Amino acid sequence: MAELKTAQIVGTPALDGKYIAEMDQWPLECPEFNRNYTFYDNLRAGRFTTTRCKKCGHIAFPPGVICPACWSEDLEWVDLPKRARVVAFTETLAGAPAGFDCPLIIAWLNFGKDAPLRHLLARIINCPEGKLKEGDEVQFVVFEVPAHPIDVKKETKICERVFYAFEPVNK
Amino acid sequence: MTKKKNAVILGGGVSKFGVRAATLFDMLQEAARAAADDIPGLKPSDIDGLIIASTMAGRHSNALNTAPLVAQRLGLKPTSICVRIDTLCSGSNTGIILATGLIESGIAEVVMVCGAEKVYMPQRWETNYTQLMVNDHDWDSAMGLGVPPPFFAMIAKMHMKRYGTTKEQMAAVSVTNYNFGASNPKGQFSGKTLTMEEALSARVIADPFTLYDCCPLSDGASAVIIASEERAKEMSDRPLVYIRGTGQHATHSVSANWPGETLAEWPHLKKAGEIAFKAAKLTPKDIDVLQVHDCFTISEIIELEELGFCKKGEGGPYVASGAITLKGKHPVNTDGGLLSVGHPFGASGARQSLEICRQLQGRAINQVKGAKFGLAHNLSGTCAQHTVIIYGTEPVD
Numbered sequence: 001m002a003e004l005k006t007a008q009i010v011g012t013p014a015l016d017g018k019y020i021a022e023m024d025q026w027p028l029e030c031p032e033f034n035r036n037y038t039f040y041d042n043l044r045a046g047r048f049t050t051t052r053c054k055k056c057g058h059i060a061f062p063p064g065v066i067c068p069a070c071w072s073e074d075l076e077w078v079d080l081p082k083r084a085r086v087v088a089f090t091e092t093l094a095g096a097p098a099g100f101d102c103p104l105i106i107a108w109l110n111f112g113k114d115a116p117l118r119h120l121l122a123r124i125i126n127c128p129e130g131k132l133k134e135g136d137e138v139q140f141v142v143f144e145v146p147a148h149p150i151d152v153k154k155e156t157k158i159c160e161r162v163f164y165a166f167e168p169v170n171k
Numbered sequence: 172m173t174k175k176k177n178a179v180i181l182g183g184g185v186s187k188f189g190v191r192a193a194t195l196f197d198m199l200q201e202a203a204r205a206a207a208d209d210i211p212g213l214k215p216s217d218i219d220g221l222i223i224a225s226t227m228a229g230r231h232s233n234a235l236n237t238a239p240l241v242a243q244r245l246g247l248k249p250t251s252i253c254v255r256i257d258t259l260c261s262g263s264n265t266g267i268i269l270a271t272g273l274i275e276s277g278i279a280e281v282v283m284v285c286g287a288e289k290v291y292m293p294q295r296w297e298t299n300y301t302q303l304m305v306n307d308h309d310w311d312s313a314m315g316l317g318v319p320p321p322f323f324a325m326i327a328k329m330h331m332k333r334y335g336t337t338k339e340q341m342a343a344v345s346v347t348n349y350n351f352g353a354s355n356p357k358g359q360f361s362g363k364t365l366t367m368e369e370a371l372s373a374r375v376i377a378d379p380f381t382l383y384d385c386c387p388l389s390d391g392a393s394a395v396i397i398a399s400e401e402r403a404k405e406m407s408d409r410p411l412v413y414i415r416g417t418g419q420h421a422t423h424s425v426s427a428n429w430p431g432e433t434l435a436e437w438p439h440l441k442k443a444g445e446i447a448f449k450a451a452k453l454t455p456k457d458i459d460v461l462q463v464h465d466c467f468t469i470s471e472i473i474e475l476e477e478l479g480f481c482k483k484g485e486g487g488p489y490v491a492s493g494a495i496t497l498k499g500k501h502p503v504n505t506d507g508g509l510l511s512v513g514h515p516f517g518a519s520g521a522r523q524s525l526e527i528c529r530q531l532q533g534r535a536i537n538q539v540k541g542a543k544f545g546l547a548h549n550l551s552g553t554c555a556q557h558t559v560i561i562y563g564t565e566p567v568d
Contacts, residue, residue: 025300027309061427062310087433088328090321090377097317098300104315108325108426108434121322121426121553123314163313 021148025099030159032150036063038077043162048082048140050117051075059116080117082140084109084166089124089132103129109138109166126167138166177566178274178414179403180267182209182532183395183525186287188513189359191390195225195232195289196244198392202285202518203245205357206394212406213396215245220252220282222270224262224517227288228255230301241285251279257517259305260464261419261549261558262286263393264520268417268560270397280402286517287392298388306553307424316426319466320385322553324377327469330435331379333484338379340487341468342370345383345510347495348465352507354536359389359513384468389513393521395528400566412531413566415544416451418443421556440477440550443557447546448479451561455479458561459542460530461501462523464549465508471495474548475503478559497537505530505537516551520558523547527562 011017021028029040039062042049052059053067054074061080066073089107096104105124111117124132125141147160184205186198193201207213221242228237237255242248252273258265263286270282290298302317316322330336349365352358365383373382403411420443422430430438448454455478463478465471472486480501481489489495495503506512506526509519527545529535543565549558 025303025308026313062307062425088325088332090324092315092321092377095299095318097303097315098296100315104321106314106316106321106325108329117427119427119429121311121314121316165314 019148024146024148025097026145026161026163029161030150032152035065039063040162042077043142043164046142048080048164049077050080052078061117078116081111081115083169084111084120084138086124086132086134086136086138087119088134091129093129105132107132107138107166123165124167125165126171132168137169139169141165141167175275176277177400178271178397179400179411180414180524180528180562181213181396181398181403181407182206182409182528183393183521184209185357185393185518185522185525186391187357188389188391188515188518190291193390195228195234195287195392196240198289198390199223199241199285199287199394200244202287202392202394203283206283206396210396210407215247217406218247218281218283218396219250220270220273220279221245221247221249221254222252222266222282222284223255224257224266224284224286224520225255225288226257226259226262226305226516227290227301230304231289231292245283247283252282258556258558259551260466260514260516261520261551261556262517263395264524264547264549264558264560265419267395267397267414267520267524268419268558271414271417274397274399281396281398283394284397284521285392285394286515286519286521288515288517289390290388290515291390310425311553316553319553320377320380323467323469324380326434326473326554327379327467329433330469330473333433333435334487336469336472336487338371339367340491341384341472342367343491344465344468344471344495345370347490348504348508348510349383351505351537352511355507355512358507358511359387360507360511363511380467383510386466386509386514389515391513391515391518393518393525395521395525409532410564412528412562412564414560415453415563415567416447416449416561418446418450418559419556420446424552424555426553435473437473437477437554437557440474440557443559444478447559447561450567451563452567453544453561453563457544458501458546459544460505460527460539461503461546462508462526462548463503465504465510466514466550468510470550471503471508474550478546478548497539502537502539505535505539520547520549523549524560524562531562531564
């Protein structure tokens, strides 16, 4: 049987420290890779948005390039509610996936009976362990996530990225 | 129009499930060998089709076009179909639905449906990290939703709140399934029995779940043989077990489009069950033995409700009444289920269907006396899709 050695190994040698976008947990957000890049541009402007069908009126989440109700391509961007109530939640205190800190709080949110988005599973940030309660009001919040390199002709450019979560209204 | 052929399940085999010192292909070879032991008349050259279900093969085993790799390792040279499918936890039962269609239509005669996963990597964090890729990557996964316990814990909390389900009722599921699984030589927790006290006092995984409420992550492989009735009679003397009806219903991937009023209602499972029962010309009352997807104890409770074995909201008292034990009205997960046998995603469906096959042939380890009709169910993903197959010792027509 081969002997197991204790060694210092940094990264996968063949990859020479390169960023691997396909192993990443965040979306590819830039226009070169995603026709719904407007969602992320809107996040940068502090807006929580999605696509609404101009033909049948259906508001879809997540956004798309066709309407999932009638397959029309005639869509517009509309704002979604930025506040919701916590229906249930769990706090992961150890063993969160790489890239996420503990406590990792995931909540089932309700946006209200008449909202275009009824419920959503979302991460709650800016909230210490043991603080969140069922029924609490939370609000939409945008934060930076790691950028990735992108080949544009012969150059390597950097695609900066953001994502969103929710945080308690009363911190 | 010519009458469609009948498809039957002959038998099959599984590798040992658990944390395995083996590759994906090692375990598939073990499952195929076990299938050959289970069906003495079976030769590799009898098999004209191969369907392999695996979610992790591309990532953890660097095997993107998996099917030809499996065919080679098993010495198969398929002529009707050779394909990998991925529906996560329902993979190999989905494969059985596809094999049934191919056999009923005359495209295939003898199909090996297998499922396999190698989930444990040299470093444990890699397994948890990859779990982020099995949900809707750009949406729910980016919220940190990876391994399933947090999501199902919320389901349990809502079911407890709306219907009064208790931790003791949930523990009735784990105690029953572990005690069934103790006699399963291939299970991850083979030999392990469980008491109510042990279940309730175990360490917390994700409130309200303790250790035994959650199925483990598992490596493993399974294989079953689905064949036309005519070919099956040539290959085996055992009673024939017919695929009477199937149903699969997918409603969403991102949590925003969850179809229930709350997480405690699973209308998509109700519909998948109704479709399968209608095709099988049976009702829940007719089912003698069943396998439902007990990835968590609460899952089994809700599944028995939505499939119609008890009223909505009464799953807790129903499992606590002993209805799911060998002497009960409808014994469930008689080989130990996901909780005790383990859950190598794509392999679980065929493992379940094999247990139903053995039950209906009268040769299961925990045999339900005189069982004629059985059901197998999987959920997959973040409870996004449901798959139901109903078996019987007689064909529908």
